[in-house]
Amino acid sequence: MSSRTAYTASTPSDADFRTAGSSSAQAEPLRGSSPFPGEEYQALSLHRGVFEKTKEWYDNNTGLLLIVGAQGFFSSMDLAVKKLHGIDPPVTTLQLIFVRMSITYICSIVYMLATRIPDPWFGPKGLRMLLASRAFFGFFGLFGLYYSLQYLSLSDATVLTFLTPMCTAVSGALFLKERFVPKHALAGLISLCGVILIARPEFIFGEASKSPGGAERGTPAERLGAVGISLIGVLGATGAYTTIRAIGTRSHPLHSMAYFSASCVVVSSIAMFVTETPFIVPTKVDWLVMLLMIGFFGFFGQILLTMGLQRETVGRGSMAVYTQVIFANILEQMFFHTIPSILSVIGTLMIVVAALYVALTKPKDSTLEKRLDEDELEEGLLEGENDDTRS
Template identity: 30%
Template sequence: MSKGQQQTLKRTCVDGLPHIGLFLTVISSFMYSICSLLVKMLTDVTFLEMCVVRHGSVAVLTLLPLVHRGHLPFPKGYRLPLLLLGVVTTLALSLQYYSFKHVPLADASVIVFATPVFGVIFAFIFLGEKCSFFHFIMILITMTGIVFIARPQFIFKSQFHHYTGQTWWGIWAAFLSTLFSALSLVLVRKIKDLHYSAVMFGSMVTALIITCFFALYEGQLCTPQNPKDRIILLAFGIFSFISVLCNTKALQIEEVGLVSITRTTAVVFSFIWQTVFFQEYPDLLTLVGSLLVVSCVVLIGLYKWVNSLSPTSSTRQALACLISQTKEHHPIPAGKLCRMRDQGE
């Protein structure tokens, strides 16, 4: 067996595991929550500087597998999607920061973590992925859990009159951030055949160039004076790389809808760090919300397991309710659509 055939067989065995994509997503969410914790610990670093460190660390650490595999950083046929992915990633992070700065954190979190809703919709429209009753139930339960954890003011306390014009701009920024985050998931899934190192390097270099331009323009690109901040930034870059790597691999293996729902486990991890490091203990609603989010991840794992069983399996038939209403959208090519119209179909 040739070396190329061995690599193909190895990738097929790994990617064919029914739960590997969800497992990688949970790891990505865990690393993302650690990055959020490290950001809170930074005392003298601006958001643009953190973005430069994030994008730069991912790009540099991706160079080794990129060179080892002999892949081009911007291969022909994938240049436009990689450029778009870099731009969309930059916009999503920037708008998310703006919303966290001008909107109460709980309110902004509910909007930002609504990514699964748009992830499923965009994947159905642009990728033709499955869209079933099960997906929508999982979205509903997940969003309910997030609302219980975050408890936004506009739901639990009717405080609209306290919102200023700048606050409403922040709410719109959070909403746009959610759209761009969902689009980034779809773009990564769209180029799933490209090696993960090329996907990460191409998109991160694009994002790094854009972020460096604005950081230099604002005069916010300098080395932190506090030694503690330097160590935290180093750890932040490493954990960001692991998070992006696992998320990219997960999207190359698994559907956007299931990945985006599973990513919401970051909310539960963040609540754990909040308890451990900041002594902010949960109440009943927080515990119920966390239980709902975790339950969705367990049910998604069960969904994947049922789909991986043989069609004649008694277990699959007993749990057929999970997959009985699955529908798949297949976009009709323009030429075929015209022929169908001419034939009166």
């Protein structure tokens, strides 16, 4: 019997052998005819088993990995934003949003037209209200982050954004009828504690949070105001994540990005005109390079994030956002020359362990889970529509 099991595991597909005889006498000639006898055959079977396990894990966590990749792009984009805020004269938050989203909108429309994606300008019918809601919430999420980077360090601004996964887990359970998994909530809480240890925000740790080469600026009142605006951004990001999940795979990711970027361009333009905010024209090459970095890094990061959230529940998928603090911490040490502390190392390990736990504890029957998720999502949306009709 063991020889038959080994042979089946080593073949590209075992479907042709499931109907074979069940006796070991029938299986033995098959093994004898293998060109990999003895130890070589067993090693090949082991390698095939590892490969299949790895592929199964990858298939189960594709959305999670896409979101992690997005955090690398977003951290690089935030670094460029932080640098531009320090240039004299500093580039304003509204101008950064205008530049980044102009590039994103152009890239999105050009790609959809080139690949002939249906409804490139307005998106699929029946989803346009959700797409518009995603754009509305997304603007406030982006503004909150960019504004806070004027006065907070990169790690401080990042740690505040990690309130979003907690909020999106609750939002997904309330509005989309997604399952709220206690073990994932526990992993999120552990990750949040790790984030706090890494960032050591001044409003929690006081003067002990200061480190050599820190990038804070402004008065305590300005920092407190930045924290408040950042919390508004958290609510905006929560709404954006929830609507992306509600849209699901019923529209192309670039439809969502086109709506989001167009909304940001229009709102930021109007806001700059009303507030008479000057438009800073780049006079140095490094200015232009960082502006382009913000645009293109934000574009690719948004693509990966949207694709990832379309494949994961908002509760589980948003947990992967915690990995951004690792990228942010590395980049801040490289460009602002901060020195990592023991608390930072401990916090990083907590985040990595919690993220791996979330990834490795996903049910193996991903197809069934996906079908259940879609059913619950559809049920939640229908209940919402019925409530609106009754009202």
